[in-house]
Amino acid sequence: MMITKIEEKENRLIAFFAGRLDTAAAVQTTEDVKPLLQVSDKEIVLDCTDLAYISSSGLRIFLSIRKEAATKGNRVIVRNINADIRQVFMMTGFISLFEIE
Amino acid sequence: MFHFKKKKRSYAGLWIILVAAIVLELTACIQYVFSRAGIRAEAEQRARSELCRAELEINVVTAQMEAAVQMLAMLAEKHVDSPDSIAEATRALVSTLKSVRSAGIAYTADYFPQQGHWFEVCSSRETMDGKTIVYTRQIGNQNHDYLQTEWFANGMTIDSCWWSEPYYDDSGARAMVVSCSYPIRNAKGEKVAVALVDLSLEYLKTVSDYLQVYKDSYYSIVSSKGLDIVAHPDTIEGKKYHIFDEEIDATGWHISVIIPDDVIFADLKRISLIVMLLMLAGLAILAFIVYRAGRDMLRLVDSTAANERMENELNIARSIQMAMVPKVFPPFPDRLDLDIYGMVNPAKEVGGDLYDFYLRTDKLFFCIGDVSGKGVPAALVMATIRSLFRSIAAQEEGPAAIMGRMNDTLSEQNGQNMFVTLFLGILDMHTGRLDYCNAGHNAPVLQGRKLEVVPNLPLGIMQGYVYQAQTTQLEYNQLLFLYTDGLTEAENDSQHQYGEERMLNVLQGIANNRPRNVVETLQADVEAFVGDAQQSDDLTMMAIRYQIPAIVFRNDIQQIPTLSEWIEGLNLPKELDMPVNLALEEAVSNVMLYAYPENRNGQVLVEFARTSDQAGEKIVFTISDTGIPFDPTQKEEVDITLSSEQRAIGGLGIHLVRKLMDEMEYKREGNKNVLTLIKNL
Numbered sequence: 001m002m003i004t005k006i007e008e009k010e011n012r013l014i015a016f017f018a019g020r021l022d023t024a025a026a027v028q029t030t031e032d033v034k035p036l037l038q039v040s041d042k043e044i045v046l047d048c049t050d051l052a053y054i055s056s057s058g059l060r061i062f063l064s065i066r067k068e069a070a071t072k073g074n075r076v077i078v079r080n081i082n083a084d085i086r087q088v089f090m091m092t093g094f095i096s097l098f099e100i101e
Numbered sequence: 102m103f104h105f106k107k108k109k110r111s112y113a114g115l116w117i118i119l120v121a122a123i124v125l126e127l128t129a130c131i132q133y134v135f136s137r138a139g140i141r142a143e144a145e146q147r148a149r150s151e152l153c154r155a156e157l158e159i160n161v162v163t164a165q166m167e168a169a170v171q172m173l174a175m176l177a178e179k180h181v182d183s184p185d186s187i188a189e190a191t192r193a194l195v196s197t198l199k200s201v202r203s204a205g206i207a208y209t210a211d212y213f214p215q216q217g218h219w220f221e222v223c224s225s226r227e228t229m230d231g232k233t234i235v236y237t238r239q240i241g242n243q244n245h246d247y248l249q250t251e252w253f254a255n256g257m258t259i260d261s262c263w264w265s266e267p268y269y270d271d272s273g274a275r276a277m278v279v280s281c282s283y284p285i286r287n288a289k290g291e292k293v294a295v296a297l298v299d300l301s302l303e304y305l306k307t308v309s310d311y312l313q314v315y316k317d318s319y320y321s322i323v324s325s326k327g328l329d330i331v332a333h334p335d336t337i338e339g340k341k342y343h344i345f346d347e348e349i350d351a352t353g354w355h356i357s358v359i360i361p362d363d364v365i366f367a368d369l370k371r372i373s374l375i376v377m378l379l380m381l382a383g384l385a386i387l388a389f390i391v392y393r394a395g396r397d398m399l400r401l402v403d404s405t406a407a408n409e410r411m412e413n414e415l416n417i418a419r420s421i422q423m424a425m426v427p428k429v430f431p432p433f434p435d436r437l438d439l440d441i442y443g444m445v446n447p448a449k450e451v452g453g454d455l456y457d458f459y460l461r462t463d464k465l466f467f468c469i470g471d472v473s474g475k476g477v478p479a480a481l482v483m484a485t486i487r488s489l490f491r492s493i494a495a496q497e498e499g500p501a502a503i504m505g506r507m508n509d510t511l512s513e514q515n516g517q518n519m520f521v522t523l524f525l526g527i528l529d530m531h532t533g534r535l536d537y538c539n540a541g542h543n544a545p546v547l548q549g550r551k552l553e554v555v556p557n558l559p560l561g562i563m564q565g566y567v568y569q570a571q572t573t574q575l576e577y578n579q580l581l582f583l584y585t586d587g588l589t590e591a592e593n594d595s596q597h598q599y600g601e602e603r604m605l606n607v608l609q610g611i612a613n614n615r616p617r618n619v620v621e622t623l624q625a626d627v628e629a630f631v632g633d634a635q636q637s638d639d640l641t642m643m644a645i646r647y648q649i650p651a652i653v654f655r656n657d658i659q660q661i662p663t664l665s666e667w668i669e670g671l672n673l674p675k676e677l678d679m680p681v682n683l684a685l686e687e688a689v690s691n692v693m694l695y696a697y698p699e700n701r702n703g704q705v706l707v708e709f710a711r712t713s714d715q716a717g718e719k720i721v722f723t724i725s726d727t728g729i730p731f732d733p734t735q736k737e738e739v740d741i742t743l744s745s746e747q748r749a750i751g752g753l754g755i756h757l758v759r760k761l762m763d764e765m766e767y768k769r770e771g772n773k774n775v776l777t778l779i780k781n782l
Binding site: 012 | 660665679741742746762
């Protein structure tokens with residue numbers, strides 16, 4: 001069960017992820033994050049407070065958001081990752097690709 | 102509060118000691134008074150009896166003397182003119198009678214002219230060098246002028262026995278004596294001589310020894326004129342004393358026994374002293390005991406108020422109950438085909454719920470039950486049931502036979518008329534066949550539906566009852582849920598019961614049917630239902646899942662979420678949860694992506710095993726599929742140091758598997774891709 005919610009606040013677009021972002025959930029999540037790829041002049045925040053788990057499919061979504069933002073010169077901030085996800089970020093070098101809050 | 106109690110305690114102790122002291126003192130006083138009277142009476146009695154005895158003895162002696170002197174006189178009268186015969190008579194008398202110190206016959210002046218003015222024949226006993234010799238001689242002369250003595254004068258004038266005062270006889274007996282004299286007549290009836298026997302005072306003293314009533318008492322025999330005949334010891338001045346006396350008729354003597362008070366009561370005084378010391382010692386011991394008891398009582402009052410003791414008893418029952426049910430989960434970590442979870446949530450007032458299970462020759466024997474009644478008795482019956490289950494199930498094969506034997510034993514011992522509802526099952530781990538027998542217990546739920554049960558009697562009601570067993574088949578990954586009425590009859594504040602319907606709804610709504618998850622979900626739901634109402638009965642649940650340590654996926658990534666449930670059932674250490682999940686997900690989704698292209702139909706099988714070698718324990722996952730050959734180990738390593746612009750979107754999955762697992766090995770076996778992942782524990 002995976003829920004993605006996007007809110008716009010001041011100059012930021014904030015995506016709230018809740019649940020397990022596994023291969024099955026990634027299909028829907030890829031759809032859900034499309035607004036993040038279309039935005040041109042806003043900071044993007046990926047709020048992971050309620051994200052329990054992430055697999056490579058989820059990482060791919062994160063990476064595609066990062067790549068798209070980079071072409072437009074936008075910042076991407078990853079917020080509140082748990083210990084498990086931090087471990088995955090370390091193993092994949094994602095820890096240095098994102099601004100982690 | 103504590104201080105107050107302490108004060109109260111010490112006063113109470115003081116009172117106890119005081120009352121004890123007074124009672125003991127009074128007892129001692131009364132005893133002393135009565136003892137004193139008794140001892141005085143006894144002393145008098147004793148003195149009088151000894152006095153009588155002495156009087157008798159002395160009477161015997163004096164009567165003997167009187168008889169002796171009269172006999173001597175009689176003999177002398179027959180041979181009055183034959184001095185030799187008379188001498189012989191005196192000698193015979195002294196030799197025969199021990200009490201006689203000397204005997205003699207004294208004639209009037211000039212009776213035998215040829216013998217001179219004085220003639221007295223005398224025999225006397227004398228002791229020389231340990232030998233007693235009797236001397237006979239004529240002792241009358243001017244130095245021993247017997248004619249002037251009182252005994253001769255009285256002997257010549259009085260016609261009966263006459264007793265002299267004590268005197269020292271210097272010529273005949275040569276000792277202190279009293280004499281008895283008697284007249285002797287010739288054929289014409291004229292008094293011509295006096296017969297005389299001397300009683301030695303020393304002899305009299307040996308006779309009077311009885312009069313020594315106490316070691317320190319006194320006695321005396323006094324003549325009619327007040328002269329001491331026998332006295333022992335000499336003085337009794339300055340003491341309070343008791344005198345007892347008697348008069349001897351024949352001689353007019355007075356016998357006295359004098360007993361000073363301190364002699365009579367010496368024993369009593371000694372005993373009283375000992376009693377007093379014992380009393381003091383007793384009081385000291387009592388004081389010590391009161392002090393200690395007071396302290397212990399305080400401790401008791403402080404630490405265990407009445408309700409706390411009650412609580413203790415309940416705790417005992419609870420401990421019995423909790424010690425009997427399995428609490429370590431998973432109970433069989435090596436068995437991947439079995440997942441069990443159970444719990445007892447005892448009510449405040451402990452009941453007798455139980456569940457138990459054990460494995461024998463690849464068969465799982467399990468039971469769940471509810472003992473009627475509450476508290477320690479129910480807990481004890483529950484313990485009995487549990488041990489009966491263990492011992493009987495070790496011998497019997499069928500559930501009906503086990504149930505029957507348990508029922509017989511329980512009915513036989515059932516003093517309390519308690520009964521037990523019990524569900525008993527035997528699950529064959531090879532086939533999934535479940536043989537069961539239900540003794541009046543709530544029907545378990547198999548995969549959301551109540552198991553069909555025949556109405557057997559509960560245990561402990563009728564000895565010899567024949568139980569009927571039933572059989573069903575468990576499929577892989579089906580869940581058998583067992584419970585006691587503590588679940589369905591749990592009440593909320595408005596006295597509504599949780600009910601079977603709600604339970605079944607919850608069971609059917611649970612997606613993840615791992616036993617622990619099912620039990621905990623129901624527990625949370627029943628707790629939410631009950632709210633603040635007090636739990637009135639034990640709540641016991643047990644869930645059993647018969648499973649295969651493998652999982653099969655269709656070629657559909659939407660199947661991936663079931664992987665995490667399956668992994669949860671493997672009961673791996675918690676820290677492995679994420680790494681195993683992620684590695685398996687990546688491996689399985691890789692197969693789906695690359696081995697089965699274009700949504701081809703196919704399956705992915707994941708098997709689990711635990712092994713160990715010198716390096717230690719390890720877990721092994723084997724992932725196999727029948728897709729096109731695909732070796733993920735050949736995939737190029739991702740460079741994680743590249744920037745986001747340079748990095749490719751893919752390739753992360755297999756990279757993560759490498760990172761998360763310790764070993765990865767690929768083999769193509771026939772038409773199968775077989776990937777082995779190993780993680781060291």
